[in-house]
Amino acid sequence: MATKASRTAARAMISPSVILLLGWMLIPLGLTIYFSLLRYNLLMPGARPFVGWENYEFFITNPAFTTALINTLLLVGGVLLITVIGGVLLALLLNLEMWGQGIVRILVIAPFFVMPTVSALVWKNMFMNPVNGLFGYLAKGLGLEPFDFLSQAPLASIIGIVSWQWLPFATLILLTAIQSLDSEQLEAAEMDGAGPFSRFFYITLPHLARAITVVVLIQTIFLLSIFAEIFVTTNGGPGNASTNLTFLIYKESLLSFDVGAGSAGGVIAIILANIVAIFLMRMIGKNLDA
Amino acid sequence: MARAVTTQRKAINTLIAWIVGLLIFFPILWIFILSFHSEGDAIKSPLEVITSTWTFESYATVQERSNYFRHFWNSVVISVGSTVLGLIIAVPSAWAMAFVPGKRTKDVLMWMLSTKMLPPVGVLLPIYLICQNLGLLDTRIALVFILMMINLPIIIWMLYTYFREIPGEILEAARMDGASLREEVIYVLLPMAVPGIASTLLLNIILAWNEAFWTLTLTAAKAAPLTAFIASYSSPEGLFYAKLSAASIMAIAPILIMGWFSQKQLVRGLTFGAVK
Amino acid sequence: MGRITLDKVTKAFGEVEVIPPLDLTIDDGEFVVFVGPSGCGKSTLLRLIAGLEDVSSGEIRIDKQPATHLPPAKRGLAMVFQSYALYPHMSVRKNIAFPMKMAGIPEAEQNRKIEDAARVLNLTDYLDRRPGQLSGGQRQRVAIGRAIVREPAAFLFDEPLSNLDAALRVGMRLEISELHERLKTTMIYVTHDQVEAMTMADKIVVLQKGVIEQVGSPLELYNAPRNIFVAGFIGSPKMNLIEGAEAAKHDAHTIGIRPEHLAASKDAGEWKGTVTVSEHLGSDTYLHVTETGLADTMTVRVGGEFGVKHGDTVFLTPDATKIHRFDAQGLRIG
Numbered sequence: 001m002a003t004k005a006s007r008t009a010a011r012a013m014i015s016p017s018v019i020l021l022l023g024w025m026l027i028p029l030g031l032t033i034y035f036s037l038l039r040y041n042l043l044m045p046g047a048r049p050f051v052g053w054e055n056y057e058f059f060i061t062n063p064a065f066t067t068a069l070i071n072t073l074l075l076v077g078g079v080l081l082i083t084v085i086g087g088v089l090l091a092l093l094l095n096l097e098m099w100g101q102g103i104v105r106i107l108v109i110a111p112f113f114v115m116p117t118v119s120a121l122v123w124k125n126m127f128m129n130p131v132n133g134l135f136g137y138l139a140k141g142l143g144l145e146p147f148d149f150l151s152q153a154p155l156a157s158i159i160g161i162v163s164w165q166w167l168p169f170a171t172l173i174l175l176t177a178i179q180s181l182d183s184e185q186l187e188a189a190e191m192d193g194a195g196p197f198s199r200f201f202y203i204t205l206p207h208l209a210r211a212i213t214v215v216v217l218i219q220t221i222f223l224l225s226i227f228a229e230i231f232v233t234t235n236g237g238p239g240n241a242s243t244n245l246t247f248l249i250y251k252e253s254l255l256s257f258d259v260g261a262g263s264a265g266g267v268i269a270i271i272l273a274n275i276v277a278i279f280l281m282r283m284i285g286k287n288l289d290a
Numbered sequence: 291m292a293r294a295v296t297t298q299r300k301a302i303n304t305l306i307a308w309i310v311g312l313l314i315f316f317p318i319l320w321i322f323i324l325s326f327h328s329e330g331d332a333i334k335s336p337l338e339v340i341t342s343t344w345t346f347e348s349y350a351t352v353q354e355r356s357n358y359f360r361h362f363w364n365s366v367v368i369s370v371g372s373t374v375l376g377l378i379i380a381v382p383s384a385w386a387m388a389f390v391p392g393k394r395t396k397d398v399l400m401w402m403l404s405t406k407m408l409p410p411v412g413v414l415l416p417i418y419l420i421c422q423n424l425g426l427l428d429t430r431i432a433l434v435f436i437l438m439m440i441n442l443p444i445i446i447w448m449l450y451t452y453f454r455e456i457p458g459e460i461l462e463a464a465r466m467d468g469a470s471l472r473e474e475v476i477y478v479l480l481p482m483a484v485p486g487i488a489s490t491l492l493l494n495i496i497l498a499w500n501e502a503f504w505t506l507t508l509t510a511a512k513a514a515p516l517t518a519f520i521a522s523y524s525s526p527e528g529l530f531y532a533k534l535s536a537a538s539i540m541a542i543a544p545i546l547i548m549g550w551f552s553q554k555q556l557v558r559g560l561t562f563g564a565v566k
Numbered sequence: 567m568g569r570i571t572l573d574k575v576t577k578a579f580g581e582v583e584v585i586p587p588l589d590l591t592i593d594d595g596e597f598v599v600f601v602g603p604s605g606c607g608k609s610t611l612l613r614l615i616a617g618l619e620d621v622s623s624g625e626i627r628i629d630k631q632p633a634t635h636l637p638p639a640k641r642g643l644a645m646v647f648q649s650y651a652l653y654p655h656m657s658v659r660k661n662i663a664f665p666m667k668m669a670g671i672p673e674a675e676q677n678r679k680i681e682d683a684a685r686v687l688n689l690t691d692y693l694d695r696r697p698g699q700l701s702g703g704q705r706q707r708v709a710i711g712r713a714i715v716r717e718p719a720a721f722l723f724d725e726p727l728s729n730l731d732a733a734l735r736v737g738m739r740l741e742i743s744e745l746h747e748r749l750k751t752t753m754i755y756v757t758h759d760q761v762e763a764m765t766m767a768d769k770i771v772v773l774q775k776g777v778i779e780q781v782g783s784p785l786e787l788y789n790a791p792r793n794i795f796v797a798g799f800i801g802s803p804k805m806n807l808i809e810g811a812e813a814a815k816h817d818a819h820t821i822g823i824r825p826e827h828l829a830a831s832k833d834a835g836e837w838k839g840t841v842t843v844s845e846h847l848g849s850d851t852y853l854h855v856t857e858t859g860l861a862d863t864m865t866v867r868v869g870g871e872f873g874v875k876h877g878d879t880v881f882l883t884p885d886a887t888k889i890h891r892f893d894a895q896g897l898r899i900g
Binding site for chain 3: 462466469470481482
């Protein structure tokens, strides 16, 4: 259904969003790259000389950068591992026949709708606080020494909080995928003599492969940018123990007002995110043809 | 698996699933319980908390001391405003891509999606400085615009996948029946796409409501939505459990309810149609 | 008035030319059927007339007015789509009213026309239902009703019966033919079903790969197909085509003989063969015969019951006056 008139109309109708997104992408991106090449600190007014790679050098050689990079990888990897394995198990569980399935489903997906600042604070204060937190009471009840999660194991604690937030997402998507599995396939496998474990590994899991990839890629995009959870719990500390790349750049930018170094960090973050994005886009692109 | 499962088996499944479900839901349940107790009772041991008297006082205190409703209203304005604005811009684009696809439609769609992959921290400084120069720091307008831009690709994508399910012949019929482009969209496309538009609206309000990077970095007191308001409990005030709980419950309740209603569309929206 | 003229119309999608230059005139009040195998360009041709696609070159005139660059809404044509394309969110009444609403016709007149159309199409009891609550045949009638009320210069039908089951299809075929008798408006009807074409058309346009193979009345096409393609396409079961020595006897490259023009006998005849399958329809018997030395399989239509089974020998004799002759290019001789 395409006449010249409708194609012209289509072009006109698509242009506002294209222009906006193009501006949204190019202007800040261009500025970030531009700033990253200048010596530019908001606390030091005056000239902003061009310094080439100096900011990148400064940012990368900063010991905090290596820590942040490792923390970012641990955070993303840890949460992915927990949510994917947990998500598969939960999806299998929720797919079983039971009473009140709808309600259980609602309970399980609820954490996803809790805003990051709320879930981080709730975990920090009501659960992980060594004095009044529930875990503290639990430990005391068992005769153990209460554990100060956020200062003893800050990164692991944050991984726990973030996993709680994202587990519902993985579960929901994997459950949807499991439900789309043709039950005749499983019955055929059963007729062929496959036990429950072989059925899971040879039929269910391969069927889920696509959904798992989607979960991994989409979560990675979001997890690379984890910010609020760190902001309200540990503020990146103690030291830099729970600082990820996003938080480090935030600190450089808005706490030290070093626009140059912050921008250099921003460019590095964009490059890292793009590596993941390319894979994700390919997945989604393939689906467009189907 | 159409076969009947024995009752015993079903009972075991139910038991396990409910235990796991309640464990996952427990933190939310717990702040719900705490929010109905006095500050003094809320820090007692769990058993004492449940047995102490229930009261609404924390909810009243939150509003009295912190002007909760201003932050709530900021959240509403920012999330609904950005989503509605996004929809107005996205509907024509999605119409064009779904019904007049060209050779480059797919590329345009993928490119739009790719803008979503830009990590916010990568463009934090330019956006911050631009807002500062325009006097837009700590204003709702800036956040409405920024969140609109962040969610625009998702809105376009969701609408596109919904529109694609509407047979093109029906729009052609409208054209044959003498409808102009505007009439075709208003009288035929939009009414048919109501369920899709509704779930797009819902999901994007949820995403905007919970957005916690730009809302934390670009607001102070005036335009702070609930995400930023709750963050202010992060240090000393966080130890006021009952108040924090009451404030949290009020911040998440509307979205929790909307989320439960939109759970079916959620998967499709968040995976850009890759999993349905 | 609904005279439609196509003058050297072409259509290309990118590099692919789906319709090479094509001329066609459709007279006012005619029932014209475009028929051909799928992918022959018949639907594209209809959409070009409707204005849903642009012509790549050439002229379309409706009532002698140039219409090539008019948008669909301005051409004064009504279309019935294969999927019916009813507006699912509107009641039947609103569906039928939609084109009139777009044209700004006063409400009273709208209602009068809706009542008229509903009476004619047996939809009076269903006016307040949604399309989703109707059967396939009823939906089809709503789509026709929506077309009628516009009082178009011509009706365009795009395979309107292909989503109906066999029994309904016969009924709707009759209804559309009756409608044409009553309205006397030009109708252009696209189908891949040659039975629909033969039974409904005043004029059939046979298309293949965007090219018009033949234009004519159903009987002209049946009696004097211009080439082998039309010969094979029109008529059911298909015409038997024979090449080689037997064709040479008739001074032709290929000869064709329709199944109904072959006489079968158990004892004697011109050609001898073996029965592989015999299909008993009651009114007729179709014999599929091999080992004739003429063609792979010959199909024969015998009136009434004919008692042969697999492996039996039969003798076939063609009606000499009904033999079609074609040259090496596949064109009709004589």
